[in-house]
Amino acid sequence: MNEKELGTESGATMLGLGLLLMLAGGALSAGLNNSLPGVILFIPGFFLILGFTVINPNEAVVATFFGDYQGTIKRNGLSWVNPLFKKKKISLRARNLNGQKLKVNDKLGNPIEIAAVVVWRVGDTVKACFEVDDYVKYVEIQSEAAVRHLAGIYAYDSMEDDDLAAQEVTLRDGSGKINEMLEGELTERLSRAGIEVLEARISHLAYAPEIAGAMLQRQQASAVVAARRQIVNGAVGMVDMALAMLSEKQIVELDEERKAAMVSNLLVVLCGEKAATPILNAGTLYP
Numbered sequence: 001m002n003e004k005e006l007g008t009e010s011g012a013t014m015l016g017l018g019l020l021l022m023l024a025g026g027a028l029s030a031g032l033n034n035s036l037p038g039v040i041l042f043i044p045g046f047f048l049i050l051g052f053t054v055i056n057p058n059e060a061v062v063a064t065f066f067g068d069y070q071g072t073i074k075r076n077g078l079s080w081v082n083p084l085f086k087k088k089k090i091s092l093r094a095r096n097l098n099g100q101k102l103k104v105n106d107k108l109g110n111p112i113e114i115a116a117v118v119v120w121r122v123g124d125t126v127k128a129c130f131e132v133d134d135y136v137k138y139v140e141i142q143s144e145a146a147v148r149h150l151a152g153i154y155a156y157d158s159m160e161d162d163d164l165a166a167q168e169v170t171l172r173d174g175s176g177k178i179n180e181m182l183e184g185e186l187t188e189r190l191s192r193a194g195i196e197v198l199e200a201r202i203s204h205l206a207y208a209p210e211i212a213g214a215m216l217q218r219q220q221a222s223a224v225v226a227a228r229r230q231i232v233n234g235a236v237g238m239v240d241m242a243l244a245m246l247s248e249k250q251i252v253e254l255d256e257e258r259k260a261a262m263v264s265n266l267l268v269v270l271c272g273e274k275a276a277t278p279i280l281n282a283g284t285l286y287p
Contacts, residue, residue, distance in 0.1 A: 006071025014080035021045025111208035127194030235270035
């Protein structure tokens with residue numbers, strides 16, 4: 001069943017006609033001894049008055065006649081339709097769904113808390129009315145299911161520090177791609193109810209309280225290791241540069257033992273957490 005536009009009559013024209021018939025019927029009934037002609041005019045006028053409907057901006061009315069879909073009215077203002085039609089108003093405005101925090105397990109089995117915000121609106125009034133019982137509730141349930149599914153196929157954070165792990169998409173670091181996948185999955189799930197997804201994004205993401213402390217320590221340890229690695233790489237580069245410059249400019253000739261001592265001293269100075277206190281050696285390395 002596809003959505004179709006229902007033709008309507010001008011509300012102002014039908015209002016004038018209905019009032020005219022009712023007034024004429026009332027006048028005939030009052031002026032004649034026989035009220036039948038007045039009743040004959042009054043009843044159609046009253047029937048016309050019952051067919052008015054007002055449609056606000058970004059609203060639609062779905063009309064059915066004894067269970068048979070007749071069409072959808074989207075023209076704003078005062079319109080007239082058959083009074084025997086059953087009419088149901090549907091809002092076409094954008095709506096926000098602020099999902100509740102869900103406790104789920106990520107790809108690695110770690111318990112996490114996750115929530116999403118979804119901006120949606122009705123795109124197909126026929127599907128929204130006839131394909132599901134309550135399209136608002138349907139959006140809530142399917143949004144929760146999509147968030148749970150997405151959380152289960154990705155890890156909260158990478159547990160490794162190598163380059164391959166850095167390329168892995170995670171919930172914490174891959175927010176752009178995660179939001180795109182969430183929006184795509186919601187679009188697929190909600191299309192059967194005629195719902196158009198305007199935007200979907202993760203609004204809350206955290207480890208569950210029972211493991212939050214341990215995961216914080218792991219993140220801090222990873223940060224310390226990464227910082228130390230950068231310090232060591234820089235220190236090795238500086239030592240190599242110092243030895244190369246000493247050799248190139250022939251400032252001093254160092255044998256392997258003296259080079260090893262120099263490298264050791266420089267690495268201690270450059271990699272230490274605190275400023276080093278130099279000790280001058282007035283002797284020699286050799287006995």
